[in-house]
Amino acid sequence: MRLSPSELILNADGSIYHLNLLAEDIADTIITVGDPDRVVEVSRHFDSIEIKKGKREFLTHTGFLKGKRISVISTGIGTDNIDIVLNELDALVNIDFATRKVRENRIRLKFIRIGTSGAIQADIPIDSWILTELAIGFDGLLHFYKNELSDFKEMEDEFIRQTAWSSKKSRPYIIKYDKQLAKKFKSNRIRLGITTTNTGFYGPQGRSLRLSPNVDDFVQVMANFQYQNRYITNLEMETSGIYALSKLLGHQAISLSCILANRATGEFSKNPQASVQELITFALQKITSD
Numbered sequence: 001m002r003l004s005p006s007e008l009i010l011n012a013d014g015s016i017y018h019l020n021l022l023a024e025d026i027a028d029t030i031i032t033v034g035d036p037d038r039v040v041e042v043s044r045h046f047d048s049i050e051i052k053k054g055k056r057e058f059l060t061h062t063g064f065l066k067g068k069r070i071s072v073i074s075t076g077i078g079t080d081n082i083d084i085v086l087n088e089l090d091a092l093v094n095i096d097f098a099t100r101k102v103r104e105n106r107i108r109l110k111f112i113r114i115g116t117s118g119a120i121q122a123d124i125p126i127d128s129w130i131l132t133e134l135a136i137g138f139d140g141l142l143h144f145y146k147n148e149l150s151d152f153k154e155m156e157d158e159f160i161r162q163t164a165w166s167s168k169k170s171r172p173y174i175i176k177y178d179k180q181l182a183k184k185f186k187s188n189r190i191r192l193g194i195t196t197t198n199t200g201f202y203g204p205q206g207r208s209l210r211l212s213p214n215v216d217d218f219v220q221v222m223a224n225f226q227y228q229n230r231y232i233t234n235l236e237m238e239t240s241g242i243y244a245l246s247k248l249l250g251h252q253a254i255s256l257s258c259i260l261a262n263r264a265t266g267e268f269s270k271n272p273q274a275s276v277q278e279l280i281t282f283a284l285q286k287i288t289s290d
């Protein structure tokens with residue numbers, strides 16, 4: 001089927017609509033970061049940079065490190081942006097822009113999120129790192145796509161029951177990391193975690209500045225949720241969307257988070273930049289280690 005100009009939207013130079021990229025601009029290994037400034041923090045470690053392109057909050061650098069071609073792209077904040085980034089990156093490799101048809105031979109991308117996050121258990125240190133094994137998505141993105149991803153229905157139901165989840169909100173969905181890709185990032189500095197992907201930073205993460213979240217003790221409610229002796233470790237805003245769309249599109253994904261806030265103790269990192277920088281160095285070393 002030929003995709004029409006309103007569905008597969010290309011810019012005048014043939015690049016994909018929001019990301020402003022051509023197929024040859026991206027590597028098979030793609031680091032995603034929220035903040036466009038963090039793209040530079042990653043690519044400054046590259047031995048060479050061949051591509052620097054961007055539009056809106058989506059900045060991409062592609063280059064080589066120790067002979068491995070790597071792209072780093074900023075997604076901005078939230079799973080609505082993840083919908084754009086994942087679909088457009090997939091289109092770049094799996095749709096022929098000349099014929100506007102899906103290619104028969106699919107390319108499998110590797111996504112590694114390097115992000116920041118807030119812990120909700122008091123024993124998780126500030127500046128420590130979590131690799132998300134299970135993401136609990138509050139965003140509902142998965143529900144907009146035909147899918148049969150229901151491996152965690154019992155855990156989802158239990159989450160809804162234990163947290164008295166309001167039926168006015170999207171049904172939380174639970175989705176797993178790519179175990180094979182995660183093996184590469186094994187380290188005694190990495191803790192495997194259960195991460196919630198929240199639809200905002202303030203009310204949706206239980207923060208109260210001038211407005212009150214509708215659940216008074218949101219962080220405690222999340223921290224108390226228990227399933228087979230496991231607890232939620234941290235909150236952020238992209239991982240479930242990355243895992244869900246990667247699974248549906250046939251890509252591999254893991255999400256690494258640097259813990260900047262601890263919501264249980266009220267602490268925040270004294271040097272967030274240095275802390276994220278260390279995680280970037282670690283991730284690049286693992287990515288280039290084969």
Ligand SMILES: O=P(O)(O)O[C@H]1O[C@H](CO)[C@@H](O)[C@H]1O
Nearest residue numbers: 033034077115116236237238
């Ligand atoms: O630091 P990044 O990668 O943006 O990740 C986290 O930080 C942002 C909120 O401050 C959200 O995007 C959240 O997921």
Ligand SMILES: O=c1cc[nH]c(=O)[nH]1
Nearest residue numbers: 116117118236237261
């Ligand atoms: O508390 C936090 C810290 C970083 N990112 C989030 O989404 N929440």
